[in-house]
Amino acid sequence: MTMPVRTAQYGFAERWLPRLVLAPSFVLTLVFLYGFIVWNGYLSFTTSRMLPNYEWAGLAQYITLFDNERWWVAVRNLVIFAVLFIGGAMGIGVVLAILLDQKIRFEGAIRTIYLYPMALSFIVTGTAWKWILNPGLGIEKLMHDWGFTQFTFDWLVNSEMSIYTVVLAGLWQSSGFVMALFLAGLRGVDDSIIKAAQIDGASLPRIYWKIVLPALRPVVFSTLMVLSHIAIKSFDLIMALTGGGPGYSSDLPATFMYSMAFTRGQMGVGAASAMMMLMAVAAIVVPYLYSELRKDGNG
Amino acid sequence: MGALAIKNVTKTFGDTQILKGINIDIESGEFLILVGPSGCGKSTLMNIIAGLESPTTGEVCIADRAVTNVAPKDRDIAMVFQSYALYPTMTVRQNIAFGLETRGIAKAEQNEIIARVAKMLQMDHLLERKPAALSGGQRQRVAMGRALARNPKLFLFDEPLSNLDAKLRVEMRVEIKQLHQRLKTTIVYVTHDQIEAMTLGDKIAVMKDGVIQQFGRPQDIYENPANLFVASFIGSPSMNFIPCHLIEHDGELGVSLQGMASPYFISLAGRPNLRARLGEKITLGIRPEQLDVAEAQSSALECKVKITEPTGPDTMVYTEVNGVEVIARVHPRLVPPTGQSIKLVLDMKKVVLFDPVTESRI
Numbered sequence: 001m002t003m004p005v006r007t008a009q010y011g012f013a014e015r016w017l018p019r020l021v022l023a024p025s026f027v028l029t030l031v032f033l034y035g036f037i038v039w040n041g042y043l044s045f046t047t048s049r050m051l052p053n054y055e056w057a058g059l060a061q062y063i064t065l066f067d068n069e070r071w072w073v074a075v076r077n078l079v080i081f082a083v084l085f086i087g088g089a090m091g092i093g094v095v096l097a098i099l100l101d102q103k104i105r106f107e108g109a110i111r112t113i114y115l116y117p118m119a120l121s122f123i124v125t126g127t128a129w130k131w132i133l134n135p136g137l138g139i140e141k142l143m144h145d146w147g148f149t150q151f152t153f154d155w156l157v158n159s160e161m162s163i164y165t166v167v168l169a170g171l172w173q174s175s176g177f178v179m180a181l182f183l184a185g186l187r188g189v190d191d192s193i194i195k196a197a198q199i200d201g202a203s204l205p206r207i208y209w210k211i212v213l214p215a216l217r218p219v220v221f222s223t224l225m226v227l228s229h230i231a232i233k234s235f236d237l238i239m240a241l242t243g244g245g246p247g248y249s250s251d252l253p254a255t256f257m258y259s260m261a262f263t264r265g266q267m268g269v270g271a272a273s274a275m276m277m278l279m280a281v282a283a284i285v286v287p288y289l290y291s292e293l294r295k296d297g298n299g
Numbered sequence: 300m301g302a303l304a305i306k307n308v309t310k311t312f313g314d315t316q317i318l319k320g321i322n323i324d325i326e327s328g329e330f331l332i333l334v335g336p337s338g339c340g341k342s343t344l345m346n347i348i349a350g351l352e353s354p355t356t357g358e359v360c361i362a363d364r365a366v367t368n369v370a371p372k373d374r375d376i377a378m379v380f381q382s383y384a385l386y387p388t389m390t391v392r393q394n395i396a397f398g399l400e401t402r403g404i405a406k407a408e409q410n411e412i413i414a415r416v417a418k419m420l421q422m423d424h425l426l427e428r429k430p431a432a433l434s435g436g437q438r439q440r441v442a443m444g445r446a447l448a449r450n451p452k453l454f455l456f457d458e459p460l461s462n463l464d465a466k467l468r469v470e471m472r473v474e475i476k477q478l479h480q481r482l483k484t485t486i487v488y489v490t491h492d493q494i495e496a497m498t499l500g501d502k503i504a505v506m507k508d509g510v511i512q513q514f515g516r517p518q519d520i521y522e523n524p525a526n527l528f529v530a531s532f533i534g535s536p537s538m539n540f541i542p543c544h545l546i547e548h549d550g551e552l553g554v555s556l557q558g559m560a561s562p563y564f565i566s567l568a569g570r571p572n573l574r575a576r577l578g579e580k581i582t583l584g585i586r587p588e589q590l591d592v593a594e595a596q597s598s599a600l601e602c603k604v605k606i607t608e609p610t611g612p613d614t615m616v617y618t619e620v621n622g623v624e625v626i627a628r629v630h631p632r633l634v635p636p637t638g639q640s641i642k643l644v645l646d647m648k649k650v651v652l653f654d655p656v657t658e659s660r661i
Contacts, residue, residue: 192384192457195351196445200398201372210397214388 037278044271052267061268070248071273074256077163081252082231084167085174089227090220092171093178098208100179101186111183114176122173126240129169130156159249162242166234166250169241174230178223185219186212221288228284232277253277301363302327302485303348303453308357310343310509317343319509321357325502328483334496335506336532344506345457345489350374362452372401374453377446381458383438385430391441392426395448402449416444419478436467443478456488460495472498493533497521505529524651527658530584536615539590539625541583542655545576554583556620558602559640565647572661573652581661582653587615589646590627599642607634616641 047057065071096114100107117125132138133156143151155161155168189212197207213220235254242250244259251259253273261270303325310318317340325331333341346352348359350371359367366374377398386394392413399409417423420440430438439459446454456475460468476499479486490496496503497517505512505520505528513525524530530538543554545567552573553566567573593599602618602625609615614634616627618641627643635641652661 190382190384192380192382193386195349195371196378196380196384197386197397198351199349199371199376199378200445200449201401202397206401211386211388215386217388 040271040274044268044275046268048267048271050265050267057268061272065269065272065276068269070251071256073248074251074253077250078232078252080163081167081170081234082228085170085231086224086227088167088171089174089178090223092175094182094213096175096179097182097186100183111180115180116176117173118177120173122237123240125169125173126237129165129172130241133165156242157246159246162246162250166238166241169237170234174227178227181219181223182216185216189215225284225288229281232281301325301360302329303331303487304360305348306358306360308344308347308354308359310340310347310352311355317509321511323504323511323514325485327485330479330486330488330499330501332496332500332503333487333489333506334491334493334503337491339506340509341489341506342457345455345487348487349376349378349455375451376453376455377449377451378455378457379442379446379459381461383430383442385438385441387430390427390429391422394430394441395445398445398449412448416448419447420444435463436471439463439471452485454484454486456486458490475499494535497533505532522649525660527582527653530651530653534586536587536626538584538586540653541585541621541623541625543581543583543621545573545579545581547577552577554581556600558600558618558620560601563600565645567652570652576661580655582655584651584653585645585649587626587628589649590625590629590643591646592629592633593642593644597644599644601640601642604635604637604639604641607637
């Protein structure tokens with residue numbers, strides 16, 4: 001007679017245990033991610049300055065944002081950075097991966113060396129490159145000490161060029177990661193396909209360009225996704241390397257948002273700029289997710 | 300004209316010698332099979348012929364031209380791979396056109412060639428599909444089409460049928476043979492399957508441990524194996540190997556076989572080189588179909604039927620002689636029930652003898 005009771009208990013635990021286990025992270029995500037997105041969205045329509053307030057201001061903060069020259073510098077910098085960083089990291093990563101795929105010796109050691117920068121945080125990368133690029137400490141001083149006194153390399157303190165130092169450090173950090181992704185993809189390509197193409201008379205660059213890389217389309221797409229979101233949310237690298245300077249010449253939207261919201265008492269403008277970044281990310285991610293999910297549904 | 304000549308080719312990887320002096324010579328239009336168990340070096344030899352690996356020493360000639368140091372693309376060869384090696388992002392048409400394009404053949408001529416090949420292999424309807432949308436057999440066909448399109452001096456097939464299911468394998472085997480007879484091309488074909496080797500080849504090179512154990516026509520190899528390995532590798536079910544002592548009986552050399560009844564003496568009179576081995580161990584090799592059921596009155600080897608395996612046309616009868624399992628392939632009508640005795644006679648003309656120590660033919 002106890003059997004039905006025990007079954008019921010077991011069924012209760014079985015039904016509720018997974019939900020109980022998932023509940024805390026679900027609640028945390030709901031509140032701290034989506035909740036704060038909504039809150040931030042609301043703040044962007046208020047007159048908030050030093051502290052949040054809830055006085056409705058309509059689109060006033062967005063108008064202020066779009067009139068702000070510093071915002072447009074940040075946006076222009078993001079375009080420069082994103083194009084050069086994503087393109088450069090892909091290019092360097094693919095070339096390194098192809099070179100490493102030629103069954104060379106010490107491949108393991110070389111792979112680790114290239115991948116190692118990824119193990120450092122952007123803060124460390126930024127600080128290291130700040131010293132390397134500092135005219136008084138790094139490359140320029142080294143060349144002067146060696147006697148090349150005409151040599152100048154002052155990108156870090158040149159407001160025209162400072163964004164390119166960020167590109168440089170970003171490439172150094174991420175190219176090895178791209179290489180690792182592509183190397184894994186290349187290893188998945190059947191060896192005999194390359195042999196067949198060799199017998200067909202194709203040169204090595206042609207084999208990779210026409211046959212191997214097209215077969216790696218999924219790797220290209222996931223790498224693009226990873227790199228573009230790194231580019232858009234880039235914050236720590238700028239803070240450590242240039243601090244957004246000289247002046248605000250190397251600001252990115254993320255650093256712009258931070259200084260508006262937390263140091264300059266312009267919380268409404270900061271919130272508005274954060275919403276613009278969210279939309280930029282959504283513009284990339286949503287179509288990607290849509291195509292991926294639709295593919296799963298069909299397959 | 301010599302289509303392919305391999306002269307003293309060796310290959311060493313580090314300390315291991317994969318190929319130990321290979322010599323092969325075939326004429327134009329011949330179908331050469333390289334057969335052997337995995338690890339025998341047959342694929343390495345194939346890669347050396349293709350130019351994908353270079354030999355440590357030795358020389359390769361294709362169509363009377365030394366090509367040892369010539370790149371694969373300049374050897375005038377085409378290759379079909381076990382995994383088909385189709386270019387995954389290209390359609391069938393582009394797959395075939397790729398090799399023609401790299402050789403700078405004009406677009407119009409390309410289309411002509413593709414149409415001809417597609418017709419020959421009956422794959423017109425597949426031309427616009429991608430490899431992923433093809434079945435295994437269709438992929439195999441496309442891989443062969445890609446090879447045929449180039450019309451090379453030498454075709455290389457690297458275990459092309461291994462990934463197909465049994466029925467398709469038999470069909471493609473016949474198709475490859477028909478293709479060869481129609482086009483009269485020279486083919487080198489690597490396989491580990493002795494049935495493919497027997498059915499397809501004009502010449503077979505049986506390899507083991509980097510050495511060609513025997514090189515010859517399929518029927519010669521089947522009937523006159525050079526050693527114990529070749530005898531056991533070629534033929535299914537395998538040849539029976541019966542351990543015996545060479546004895547003298549009534550002035551004749553021979554061996555004694557012990558079934559379930561009294562020992563049965565078989566004479567080996569007339570075979571050369573045996574006298575010196577009197578009293579020593581020898582291995583007697585006989586194929587299952589060379590054992591037959593005896594006429595009722597004659598003297599024969601009486602053994603016990605342990606298992607019977609009907610295959611349809613014949614039945615395999617498992618018995619025991621001299622303590623080892625022996626299989627006889629007999630007519631189904633003559634098979635006694637399991638557990639009873641069967642009287643067998645040996646086709647003495649076909650019996651082969653081996654030295655059990657050196658494993659070579661006596």
